[in-house]
Amino acid sequence: MSQPRQPLLHLISRSLRRRCPLCGEGRLFRLWLRMHLTCPKCGVTFAREPGYFMGSVYLNYGLTAAIVAGVYPICLFQQLLPQNVLLTVGLIFCVVFPVLVFPFARSFWLGFDEYFDPRPPVPSGDSDADEQSGNTT
Numbered sequence: 001m002s003q004p005r006q007p008l009l010h011l012i013s014r015s016l017r018r019r020c021p022l023c024g025e026g027r028l029f030r031l032w033l034r035m036h037l038t039c040p041k042c043g044v045t046f047a048r049e050p051g052y053f054m055g056s057v058y059l060n061y062g063l064t065a066a067i068v069a070g071v072y073p074i075c076l077f078q079q080l081l082p083q084n085v086l087l088t089v090g091l092i093f094c095v096v097f098p099v100l101v102f103p104f105a106r107s108f109w110l111g112f113d114e115y116f117d118p119r120p121p122v123p124s125g126d127s128d129a130d131e132q133s134g135n136t137t
């Protein structure tokens with residue numbers, strides 16, 4: 001049985017803020033490139049399986065390639081910069097931009113996956129919430 005899907009705008013908002021796609025409160029990253037393995041608030045494990053974040057690499061690479069493929073020819077044919085300067089700037093962009101986008105690519109990958117393959121809700125451990133939902137185990 002499939003789980004209820006979260007609203008798309010909630011997931012986009014949580015992805016932009018780099019928060020847990022389930023609870024929306026736990027931070028995904030402790031440093032810019034260092035990710036928590038589990039949500040500090042709800043405890044959900046972010047990576048569902050080995051290689052889970054490979055999809056975020058596609059997002060990151062695709063965005064970088066799309067920007068370069070769109071902007072580089074425009075700058076080249078409009079002769080906005082000398083060709084060697086443009087090539088240097090493009091190479092630096094191709095190295096720096098993916099590092100800057102890395103946390104957002106992972107965050108959006110988590111949101112994307114949560115939208116199309118929702119996880120079961122994480123038990124909060126709050127006894128009041130369990131009583132309200134009729135869960136008496």
Ligand SMILES: [Zn+2]
Binds near residue numbers: 020022026040043044
């Ligand atoms: Zn969480």
